Amino acid sequence: MATKELVTKVWIEDGCIVCDACETSSPTVFEVTDDTCIIRPEALSAEFTKPLTDSIVEAAEECPVDVIKFDTVAGEAPDAPAGAPADPAEASVEKAPAAAAAKPAPVVEAKAPEKKPAAAVAGDPDPAIQSLLRAATSRGGAAAILAPDEGSAPAVKALQSTPSKDLPPDARQARIMAGTKKASEEGGVSRRGVLAGSACGVGWLALGGTTAVSGLAFQRFMMPNVLEEPDPKVRVGPADVYSSMNPGEVNEETKPDGFWIIRNEGSIAALNIICTHLGCIPNWLPNDRKFKCPCHGSGFYPDGINFEGPAPRPLERFRIMLVDGIVTVDRSKKFQYEKGEWDNPDSYVEV
Amino acid sequence: MTMALPSGGLLAASDSNALKDFINLICEPHWFFIISCAGLGVFLAGYRTLTKPAVAWIALVVFTLAYVLSALDPDFRSIIVKPDNVPITIMMYLVGFFLWLAFRQAAVNDEKMASGRPLTEAGSDDKVLVWPDLVYIELIALVFCTVALMVWTVILRAPLEQPADPSVAPNPAKAPWYFLGLQELLVYFDPWIAGVLLPGLIVVGLIAIPYMDKNPRGNGYYTFVERRFAITTFMVGFVILWVVLIVFGTFLRGPNWNFFGPYEYWDPHRPAALVNINLAQIFWVQMLGRGIPTEGFAFIPHYVIRELPGIVILVFYFLVLPGILRRTVFNRMGNQMGAVRYHLMAQLFLWMAFVPIKMVLRWTLNFKYFVAITEFFLNF
Numbered sequence: 064m065a066t067k068e069l070v071t072k073v074w075i076e077d078g079c080i081v082c083d084a085c086e087t088s089s090p091t092v093f094e095v096t097d098d099t100c101i102i103r104p105e106a107l108s109a110e111f112t113k114p115l116t117d118s119i120v121e122a123a124e125e126c127p128v129d130v131i132k133f134d135t136v137a138g139e140a141p142d143a144p145a146g147a148p149a150d151p152a153e154a155s156v157e158k159a160p161a162a163a164a165a166k167p168a169p170v171v172e173a174k175a176p177e178k179k180p181a182a183a184v185a186g187d188p189d190p191a192i193q194s195l196l197r198a199a200t201s202r203g204g205a206a207a208i209l210a211p212d213e214g215s216a217p218a219v220k221a222l223q224s225t226p227s228k229d230l231p232p233d234a235r236q237a238r239i240m241a242g243t244k245k246a247s248e249e250g251g252v253s254r255r256g257v258l259a260g261s262a263c264g265v266g267w268l269a270l271g272g273t274t275a276v277s278g279l280a281f282q283r284f285m286m287p288n289v290l291e292e293p294d295p296k297v298r299v300g301p302a303d304v305y306s307s308m309n310p311g312e313v314n315e316e317t318k319p320d321g322f323w324i325i326r327n328e329g330s331i332a333a334l335n336i337i338c339t340h341l342g343c344i345p346n347w348l349p350n351d352r353k354f355k356c357p358c359h360g361s362g363f364y365p366d367g368i369n370f371e372g373p374a375p376r377p378l379e380r381f382r383i384m385l386v387d388g389i390v391t392v393d394r395s396k397k398f399q400y401e402k403g404e405w406d407n408p409d410s411y412v413e414v
Numbered sequence: 415m416t417m418a419l420p421s422g423g424l425l426a427a428s429d430s431n432a433l434k435d436f437i438n439l440i441c442e443p444h445w446f447f448i449i450s451c452a453g454l455g456v457f458l459a460g461y462r463t464l465t466k467p468a469v470a471w472i473a474l475v476v477f478t479l480a481y482v483l484s485a486l487d488p489d490f491r492s493i494i495v496k497p498d499n500v501p502i503t504i505m506m507y508l509v510g511f512f513l514w515l516a517f518r519q520a521a522v523n524d525e526k527m528a529s530g531r532p533l534t535e536a537g538s539d540d541k542v543l544v545w546p547d548l549v550y551i552e553l554i555a556l557v558f559c560t561v562a563l564m565v566w567t568v569i570l571r572a573p574l575e576q577p578a579d580p581s582v583a584p585n586p587a588k589a590p591w592y593f594l595g596l597q598e599l600l601v602y603f604d605p606w607i608a609g610v611l612l613p614g615l616i617v618v619g620l621i622a623i624p625y626m627d628k629n630p631r632g633n634g635y636y637t638f639v640e641r642r643f644a645i646t647t648f649m650v651g652f653v654i655l656w657v658v659l660i661v662f663g664t665f666l667r668g669p670n671w672n673f674f675g676p677y678e679y680w681d682p683h684r685p686a687a688l689v690n691i692n693l694a695q696i697f698w699v700q701m702l703g704r705g706i707p708t709e710g711f712a713f714i715p716h717y718v719i720r721e722l723p724g725i726v727i728l729v730f731y732f733l734v735l736p737g738i739l740r741r742t743v744f745n746r747m748g749n750q751m752g753a754v755r756y757h758l759m760a761q762l763f764l765w766m767a768f769v770p771i772k773m774v775l776r777w778t779l780n781f782k783y784f785v786a787i788t789e790f791f792l793n794f
């Protein structure tokens with residue numbers, strides 16, 4: 064049978080970037096958690112890792128930050144299928160550096176029978192240790208390990224007195240994490256915290272103040288310096304020009320001023336040219352006797368009532384009056400039919 | 415999407431006039447809409463055959479031929495040579511091509527699925543590198559777009575008009591081509607609905623799709639059989655309610671926003687009389703034979719009583735119907751999606767369906783608004 068280097072122990076040093084590569088290559092050995100990667104408890108036994116040598120070595124090679132380390136021992140390639148014997152030459156070439164590195168290090172298996180807790184934690188498949196590690200790998204497990212109570216397994220209690228450097232890397236990580244969390248929870252008022260907090264506050268205040276001031280400046284900028292407002296009152300001509308129109312007729316001459324003069328039975332009125340749908344300018348179609356909007360096709364009767372298309376309400380009318388016999392339209396006051404305002408005497412002039 | 419725009423340029427004058435009249439006739443809004451929907455339905459039903467390359471080539475040739483022959487007609491030509499409308503021609507070809515492309519791949523995959531062979535995408539990597547795969551394509555697209563835009567600006571004149579006059583609107587006043595669908599919606603809805611609510615729902619709804627649709631089928635591979643409802647709904651929204659409405663707005667809307675056939679002269683003085691009526695009018699006057707209520711009752715203002723039938727219909731449509739659908743046609747989907755997702759989906763779906771419903775009601779019944787509380791700008 065061929066001999067080759069077999070992995071007896073695998074561990075992860077600090078610096079894992081949680082990339083999932085190792086778990087993909089060797090899911091039975093590695094487990095990537097939310098913030099680090101750990102060795103599955105079962106995989107802490109040499110018997111477990113030996114057959115998985117290839118995948119562990121592959122995982123170690125794939126780890127982008129090279130934090131996966133392992134010890135090896137020369138051994139027989141287990142279960143090499145008869146048809147495809149492992150190539151000893153290749154294996155030895157490949158594993159040479161690892162083997163060289165591993166040589167001086169004590170083979171872990173040799174240490175296993177000694178019952179010193181530190182050593183046990185480092186490599187023994189002892190069930191107590193496994194339960195301990197299982198606790199460490201579950202959420203909140205770190206707390207159970209770091210603050211053991213009466214009910215804790217003896218191994219857990221023993222762990223308390225184990226110095227950090229003798230812990231396996233994942234337990235060490237857990238201890239560090241728990242320590243950090245505790246420190247940040249206890250908090251308290253430190254000089255540094257006060258300084259940082261007040262600097263932060265000043266920064267936000269400054270940002271808010273600057274934004275507010277520039278917002279005000281922007282608003283001022285958007286306001287015109289000169290307001291050009293045409294006189295809302297327009298004198299459109301002597302009354303007899305309009306009283307001679309036939310009922311239903313529309314005078315388009317005043318359209319540039321924003322209204323049509325329309326002749327009803329016994330009165331004239333000024334009709335706003337803005338479509339009540341979306342504000343286009345309808346056209347007067349003399350043949351059809353209607354106002355028709357070119358945007359969405361709303362139609363209005365000559366008196367401004369809507370009858371086709373989407374416009375929801377009639378055209379608006381402006382205030383109209385006679386000043387010294389001159390028809391004058393005041394565009395600052397509107398009268399809406401749906402509010403019953405067309406009855407208002409300001410909205411028409413009797414002729 | 416091949417529109418119904420064939421032409422009779424090759425035929426004798428009288429024949430071709432008869433054909434043009436016929437086409438003008440079937441382009442009447444309701445016919446145009448029905449034919450488009452039927453076309454989409456046929457396409458979705460027969461997509462396995464209709465996307466065969468030979469069929470697609472024939473469709474392309476027939477469409478192009480019809481388009482070119484139509485261009486012999488002066489009225490049609492005046493529409494398509496307008497620089498504003500060049501994108502429409504491009505759009506029709508592009509939409510047709512991409513619809514074909516997607517459904518072709520879906521058809522191939524669906525056939526493979528039916529016969530148990532691996533899909534086209536099987537074994538392909540589900541990750542693609544940004545550099546160089548994506549960036550290269552983007553670079554090439556960028557170069558092509560820049561060149562195309564330059565050629566475009568050199569060849570086509572900007573469609574400028576006389577200086578703007580606040581008291582004159584161009585007739586017809588058309589939105590940019592990509593908004594013609596929305597402008598068409600404004601014909602049927604209050605500005606708040608068609609200009610604000612519906613576009614907002616379109617955007618929000620498209621964003622919400624990935625959150626509502628948990629169904630993993632069709633992820634990473636083309637298929638139609640596995641996602642019939644989703645794809646059909648999207649196709650109706652995109653092809654019918656967007657693309658077809660754009661085509662409609664371009665070719666069939668003329669002066670005064672009246673309807674004109676594609677080969678019809680745009681006569682601004684052509685009389686077109688139609689009187690649109692609200693549901694209140696239909697219900698109180700035509701059905702009950704009495705006047706529209708103008709009096710309030712106790713604390714209820716008169717407009718609520720006046721619009722009661724519309725309010726009842728809308729409440730039923732938007733609040734009761736989702737529950738009924740959940741128990742009937744959407745039963746399985748509702749269970750899979752969960753209540754919140756389902757009701758979101760149902761609201762978006764019903765709003766989408768509301769659009770063609772109102773359009774059809776307008777064309778057939780001259781229907782205006784279900785609820786028209788103009789006093790408060792509440793018109794649905």
Ligand code: SF4
Binds near residue numbers: 075083085086095
């Ligand atoms: S491969 Fe290395 S970096 Fe990536 S998860 Fe595993 S140990 Fe961490």
Ligand code: FES
Binds near residue numbers: 360361373
């Ligand atoms: S703006 Fe007049 S119909 Fe829409």
